[in-house]
Amino acid sequence: xxxxxxxxxxxxxxxxxxxxxxxxxxxxxxxxxxxxxxxxxxxxxxxxxxxxxxxxxxxxxxxxxxxxxxxxxxxxxxxxxxxxxxxxxxxxxxxxxxxxxxxxxxxxxxxxxxxxxxxxxxxxxxxxxxxxxxxxxxxxxxxxxxxxxxxxxxxxxxxxxxxxxxxxxxxxxxxxxxxxxxxxxxxxxxxxxxxxxxxxxxxxxxxxxxxxxxxxxxxxxxxxxxxxxxxxxxxxxxxxxxxxxxxxxxxxxxxxxxxxxxxxxxxxxxxxxxxxxxxxxxxxxxxxxxxxxxxxxxxxxxxxxxxxxxxxxxxxxxxxxxxxxxxxxxxxxxxxxxxxxxxxxxxxxxxxxxxxxxxxxxx
Numbered sequence: 001x002x003x004x005x006x007x008x009x010x011x012x013x014x015x016x017x018x019x020x021x022x023x024x025x026x027x028x029x030x031x032x033x034x035x036x037x038x039x040x041x042x043x044x045x046x047x048x049x050x051x052x053x054x055x056x057x058x059x060x061x062x063x064x065x066x067x068x069x070x071x072x073x074x075x076x077x078x079x080x081x082x083x084x085x086x087x088x089x090x091x092x093x094x095x096x097x098x099x100x101x102x103x104x105x106x107x108x109x110x111x112x113x114x115x116x117x118x119x120x121x122x123x124x125x126x127x128x129x130x131x132x133x134x135x136x137x138x139x140x141x142x143x144x145x146x147x148x149x150x151x152x153x154x155x156x157x158x159x160x161x162x163x164x165x166x167x168x169x170x171x172x173x174x175x176x177x178x179x180x181x182x183x184x185x186x187x188x189x190x191x192x193x194x195x196x197x198x199x200x201x202x203x204x205x206x207x208x209x210x211x212x213x214x215x216x217x218x219x220x221x222x223x224x225x226x227x228x229x230x231x232x233x234x235x236x237x238x239x240x241x242x243x244x245x246x247x248x249x250x251x252x253x254x255x256x257x258x259x260x261x262x263x264x265x266x267x268x269x270x271x272x273x274x275x276x277x278x279x280x281x282x283x284x285x286x287x288x289x290x291x292x293x294x295x296x297x298x299x300x301x302x303x304x305x306x307x308x309x310x311x312x313x314x315x316x317x318x319x320x321x322x323x324x325x326x327x328x329x330x331x332x333x334x335x336x337x338x339x340x341x342x343x344x345x346x347x348x349x350x351x352x353x354x355x356x357x358x359x360x361x362x363x
Contacts, residue, residue: 035093035166036111036166037094037166038115038116038166039097039114039115040116040136040139040143040168041136042118042172042175043338044083044174045082045083045171046118046121047074047075047082047096047097047099047117048075048076049099049118049134050119051075056132056317057131057133057316058075058316059076059077060073060074063321064078064319067079068080068081077119078339078340079341079342080345081345083349084097084115084169091167091356093113098115100114100115100142107150110149111154111162113167116139116146117139117171117172118133120133120175121175122174123136123173123201123204124176124188125204126187127175127180130179130183136172140208140212140215144215147159147216163217164217165218166219167356167359170223173224173261174225174231177225178233178338181197182238182254201261205269206268206271209269213272213274213277220277221280222282223284224266224282224284225261226285227250229256230251230303232313232334233312233338234251234254235249236337237313239251244312248304265281278359284351287347291333291344300332302332303332306319306337307329315337315339316336319335319337329343330343
């Protein structure tokens with residue numbers, strides 16, 4: 001028994017030495033245990049906030065969510081996950097970024113981040129009123145409310161640390177052009193030239209970024225808008241009958257407007273960046289353009305129509321359980337006539353991932 005006890009003790013000592021040696025030679029892992037994602041914007045990053053407000057712009061019914069967990073329609077305007085879901089999962093924080101307005105969210109969920117985004121919203125204050133959705137300033141109000149709730153739960157020091165080290169993602173602007181300026185309301189077209197409208201929107205963006213930094217945000221990602229002239233609904237509404245049904249070509253003049261806006265935003269967001277904060281601009285225009293120009297390279301067959309219904313105009317309640325669904329969703333760039341499929345969102349996430357890598361290594 002004595003020898004057995006000595007051998008057991010020697011084994012334990014040897015085992016501990018091996019563990020210590022292994023720990024010293026391994027590459028240190030990133031500590032994301034205290035990291036959170038906060039998201040603001042429109043339907044590209046709304047996981048279901050519109051479920052909880054009075055608006056017709058909802059996506060919490062089939063076939064939305066067709067490829068989500070248990071085929072659950074969550075309010076995401078696609079068949080599965082969003083870019084922000086992939087980003088949060090990639091960072092090791094959580095599998096999905098939930099909507100802030102979900103009353104069932106636990107404090108544990110809140111502490112790892114939420115989305116305040118609302119489908120149909122935009123930087124122009126007029127844009128969200130067209131669909132009765134949550135404006136960007138209102139999303140900021142919800143963030144202030146969030147901070148108060150968290151501070152009451154975990155204390156001032158911990159909540160300040162959380163806010164300071166979190167990642168903030170902003171994705172909006174498409175509706176300001178596609179829905180507002182060139183869409184249902186003629187007000188902005190009659191009062192603003194495109195250069196003046198750019199300036200107007202940039203002023204709203206800069207104000208929002210300043211407010212975020214006042215709240216303690218230090219790591220902010222500003223996402224550019226896509227070539228809006230290539231959205232299936234935009235093609236349909238801005239083409240003659242032949243082009244609408246047969247040729248289905250992007251409306252280049254509208255995409256050029258989006259590209260011009262992105263270029264100005266990329267430059268102007270840096271003007272409000274503070275010494276102790278960092279604003280990262282991530283363009284999605286180029287990735288979309290690459291897909292549209294060579295869809296087969298990315299495994300797509302359909303780029304000019306959505307998977308739901310005819311794919312020409314369907315959106316929200318027009319894309320519903322009675323709608324015809326394409327045989328293979330992953331063949332399509334768009335799920336409905338405006339919003340990308342989960343597979344497209346994954347490709348867009350890949351364009352974002354290098355920025356996420358940089359942010360995760362910034363202390």
